[in-house]
Amino acid sequence: MEVFKTKEALRAYLKPLRALGKKVALVPTMGALHNGHISLIKLAQGRADVIICSIFVNPTQFTDPKDLEKYPRPIEHDLAMLDAAGCNGVFMPDVNEMYPSGADEDWHIDLGKAEFLLEGQFRKGHYQGVTQIVKKLFDAVEPDVAMFGQKDFQQVLMIKNMLSHFNLPITIVTCPIIREDDGLAMSSRNIHLSKTDRKNALVLSKSLQFVLDNFDNYTVEELETKAKSFYKNLDGVELDYFTIANGNTLENAKYKEAPNLVALVAAKVGSTRLIDNMIIK
Ligand code: PAF
Secondary structure, eight states: EEEESHHHHHHHHHHHHHHHHHOEEEEEOOOOOOOHHHHHHHHHHOOOSSSEEEEEEOOOGGHHHHHHSOOOHHHHHHHHHHHHHOOOOOOOHHHHOOTOOOOTTTOOOOOGGGGGGGGGHHHHTTHHHHHHHHHHHHHHHSSSSSOOOOOOOHHHHHHHHHHHHHHHOEEEEEEEEOOTSSOOOOOOGGOOOOHHHHHHTTHHHHHHHHHTTTTTTOOOOHHHHHHTTTTTOOEEEEEEEEEEETTTTTTBBBTTTSEEEEEEEEETTEEEEEEEEEEOO
């Protein structure tokens, strides 16, 4: 597996492969890899000839500097996992390589109303930072296809909006959430959970599963109220939102008959903020 620190080295590697007609897939990550990321590599292998994984902890998408500072960076472990998964190349630039004029460089695009809903209410400017770095990664790799996890449901929507904004010819693939045996969605942040937090964190997948299992029995409002009640009297868990929404607009769904419904949740468990979702239809 090749490791690239600069865009120039990465482009020099990809150019002859492209000339041979090879298709390139990009799997963008911030590292601290788990089996969810590896599933993206595996799915990419079915769609492209050359798989590039990027590892870059992007400063512009963190609203809380403490969160950026404590973001896990187990780089040796990440490289070993990618190598074992058969990834062809890893792009690991430093901050100057991606932001030569400083991380405060100008970036603002219209991502639509959904930017300001759900995560957008709790992490101001987050999706501007995400789309800013993903556009830079797309420019560096020029992939045919890019893989993203469904766990960051709103992120995928924002990236698709960014793609339309710039009219980029890249296929975005949304990959299913990979869960631990007990239902917890895999996340790089799970390593921050204490033993008690880890148990409490199951409330996210349990409340979502409740909605899925009982969708035919209640109205949308009743389902949301019942799902939210899972979080009452649970010490150390603070619910930010639980919503059943239109998967295209993220607006709260009023009727069960509406198409593309998804249940989305965010909660702080101990000091770790977790998100999860399940597609209803
Ligand atoms: O999902 C992530 O890990 C990040 O938001 C991404 C897409 C790699 C951009 O930094």
